[in-house]
Amino acid sequence: MVMKLVVLGHSFVSRLEDFVNSSPDNRVTKNLNLSLEEIHVSYAGFRGATLSKVRAQGLRYVRLFHPDVVVLQAVSNDLCDPTKSVSDVFKQLIDFVISLRYAESVKHDVILQTLHRRPPSYRIRYEVDTQWFNERVDELNMRISSYLCNVEGSKFFRLSGFWSSTSQDMVFSQDGVHLNLQGMKKYYNNLRAVVVSTLKTITNDERTQNAKRQPRGRRTQVIPAAAGSAEQAAQQTVQQTAQDQLVAAVTDKVLEAIRNESNQESQQMVETEDRGRKKHKEPKKKRKRISSPPRSPSIAGREIQGISTLHGQVPSQHPSGVPTHLVNSTSKLLDAAMSKNTQVSYEVALNAYRKFFRTNFSTSPTFPSQLNHIMSFIAWLYQHKKSYNTINTYVAGISYYHKIHGLSDPTQFFVIKKLLKGAQHLSNAPDIRLPITPHILFKLVHALKHTVAGKFSRRLLTGMFTLCFFAFLRVGEVTVKSLKNSSRNLVHLKNLSFDPVRGRPKSMTLTLRHFKHHDSGRPVSLQIAAQTCKNICPVIAMQKYLSVRSKCQGPLFSFDGQKPINQAYFTNELKNALSFVGLDTTKYKSHSFRIGAASYAFQCKIPGDKIRLMGRWNSSAIRRYFRIPVFDTVEISPLNLV
Known part of the structure; x- marks a missing residue:
């Protein structure tokens, strides 16, 4: 079966399509020089479009084309708007990705790295502070990369050849925003690389799923090349069914996690910490559609699938039937209780905790955390030359996360206090800053x-x-x-x-x-x-x-x-x-x-x-x-x- 792929975005995509159509190089084709029997590539670029416009126009295209993979390059224009914070752009982008995956049944999505800009050689219409813009780009790229690293079926692709000063002099046009012909060739090669990589990933996933469904002791029947059209159609049907089941399995897993989150945290309101958590047996409510990214993971004893906000929605403190405006006000009060800088610091702490688990256990952390995991986390931070203040802040972030979700806090044990004290003694560097008199x-x-x-x-x-x-x-x-x-x-x-x-x-x-x-x-x-x-x-x-x-x-x-x-x-x-x-x-x-x-x-x-x-x-x-x-x-x- 031919895989269908759509490249969505702003003027970068429309300019890429123009470059491909006008290129005299036979190796540069609209289908990325890949076999038409394997993949079909189409482009949907909207010049000057913000993410909201790309979403509105792009969804129409997706519903018409029904692609298996969507590649996105769509946030540069939003980052130029000083009224939009990086956090707002990030949440809007993730919401779009979730809609593509679970509302439009797109199997895989790829977000391309947003590029820096250079000071223009002449006065342009919408000129922005280049340093300010590039700082926003770096923060957004870091957030997207951190969020998607554990999201199955999603990928953040880093573009190569656009970052050194020498490379930027060669690939950017005089406006400092768009790419010249040489830059477009590099952009084309990067896009081809990510498509080939995604194609391999999908193929490997299908083989894995087929192997899991195959009974032990039996070999998969290989259909000869000369088999009749009926056998080929049957094979295509099996492959299509495998893909459909894979998407359904991922969707069911997300919905089950959300339902379990609500059920388990509601149960915690009536149980004491000494008795522990019991499995909640209330009937699960069917969720029809996910139109926004998953909230901050507060699933006790389950893996974290992503961290988008620190507070998120705390179901344990909102019984069913509470009006939406009261829930929104509660979230607003929680956000106001902590400064933005502290929220960012605690989110960095949670990301570091996830990285610690991936590095040492090849898995994601579960909550509430075990005491030995917190002890090992502190030791891991110390081994990575983190200062005492940084270690203390990270532990405080983990502690806050447990408390805000009504979980028992393992950071309050005596041994944790002693480990922090030891880190303070061993990494207590003197303050060499001198006073201005x-x-x-x-x-x-x-x-x-x-x-x-x-x-x-x-x-x-x-x-x-x-x-x-x-x-x-x-x-x-x-x-x-x-x-x-x-x-x-x-x-x-x-x-x-x-x-x-x-x-x-x-x-x-x-x-x-x-x-x-x-x-x-x-x-x-x-x-x-x-x-x-x-x-x-x-x-x-x-x-x-x-x-x-x-x-x-x-x-x-x-x-x-x-x-x-x-x-x-x-x-x-x-x-x-x-x-x-x-x-x-x-x-x-x-x-x-x-x-x-x-x-x-x-x-x-x-x-x-x-x-x-x-x-x-x-x-x-x-x-x-x-x-x-x-x-x-x-x-x-x-x-x-x-």
């Missing part, structure tokens, strides 16, 4: 005149340097790692106000509503006084910066008043200034402003409790930031020596 701050501000071009940029960085020091700010409160999703901890223009005295500001107030470890929701106001040294006075620096800044009510530090400053830019300019004044850039980091502020306050004999409030620490962690000089300058007179 007022004297160094003066030098850095002066260096900006020589390292930064443009009055606006110099005033921007002067304001950032001085405010980070005098307000004990974290770098994540003035910059973002990428524009994919601005942190709620980011300081905005509306958070700063000046306190004029006789027409001239003598201080300013910075109001922080969100910051690290702040759970009460009450805003904290910092009153920052003007300094006698005008070169490092934060009040004067911010006045000068705001006089040239846009009036838009966006992030406090911004080039256009709307987009926050990228952390890489801030770090790079700080390194340039440090190098100019002759300081070691490996020991002075962006966090050195906060370390310097804490150390200077301690040297000024300000009580530790007050310093903790000024820097918004919620624990004794502040002590790690004190850099305490043993002696000031000591003068020794020879007359005092005996």
Whole structure:
């Protein structure tokens, strides 16, 4: 039977089809130079289309063509939209894949790796920040690869020949977005490689299924080449039946997992942990259709099939018949109870736990986890040179996952606490970061005149340097790692106000509503006084910066008043200034402003409790930031020596 394959996507697919149709090379064919008796390839590319349009138009094509395999290249345009987070694009893509597999009966799907972009040689219509876009691409590729690694019938294919600077110069057109003829040839070869690989996988799966159904002691009958048409038709019917049964088996397995998840977690509400879980015997409800990706796996004692969200839906806390709007509100409250950064960290922890199981046991983890598995996981992390903080965070993620799904938490055992303590003792590296003192701050501000071009940029960085020091700010409160999703901890223009005295500001107030470890929701106001040294006075620096800044009510530090400053830019300019004044850039980091502020306050004999409030620490962690000089300058007179 001929396998049917559809390549779905945006302009990359339509341009590939044009390239194939116009190529003078006989080896470049629409069918990827493969036998028409083995596979039939068709293309459905929609220029400028987002994922929603590809889905709407592509589903019509899929329902008409009934393909066995769908290859997707469809998210580049969505990543250009700053209103869409990478998480939103990821969930939308996985939802589309699930619909193809289980609603449209597509047997296999392949998601092609999204490519980077290059700065265009000329002004294009929809130009985006290349660095910002490429960061979003890397995050999305990582999420898709991690999610699909254990999903049967799905594959994430990494495109080769597009990533080095030399290769990108050769394969991209001048707009920095699309591929030239040489790039299209590489793209064609990659597509052919993934199709051949998928074809082999399907063939091997069919052989495995046929072998399982064949009774022991009997050999499969081989039909001669000269057999009649009736025998050939019978063989094709057997192969088609095998494929249909394979798809049905996969679908039944997913539906059974979802039903068991609901049944087992509902049973846990009425059973104690001491008695353990019993198999729930309520009648299973038939699920007609899966229109969204599987939620976070909370199946006690079953394998994890994928991790899309940390909380997911917690059936054990929602009995049947609860209105959808109440379930949605519950999920919203759960998400609000934890910062996005913590959610991401815990998802990374779960992915690491899955990798640990695949590496050491060649399987997926089951929940609730066994004590020896958690112990081995900690040892595995230590062997892989993970720091104590990373190990502790990963264990906290596993613990949270158990608690949020109502499972017994094995991380609370005494032996786990001791293992973490041992990891702390063995991997407790000293903090070599040095503080930026007022004297160094003066030098850095002066260096900006020589390292930064443009009055606006110099005033921007002067304001950032001085405010980070005098307000004990974290770098994540003035910059973002990428524009994919601005942190709620980011300081905005509306958070700063000046306190004029006789027409001239003598201080300013910075109001922080969100910051690290702040759970009460009450805003904290910092009153920052003007300094006698005008070169490092934060009040004067911010006045000068705001006089040239846009009036838009966006992030406090911004080039256009709307987009926050990228952390890489801030770090790079700080390194340039440090190098100019002759300081070691490996020991002075962006966090050195906060370390310097804490150390200077301690040297000024300000009580530790007050310093903790000024820097918004919620624990004794502040002590790690004190850099305490043993002696000031000591003068020794020879007359005092005996």
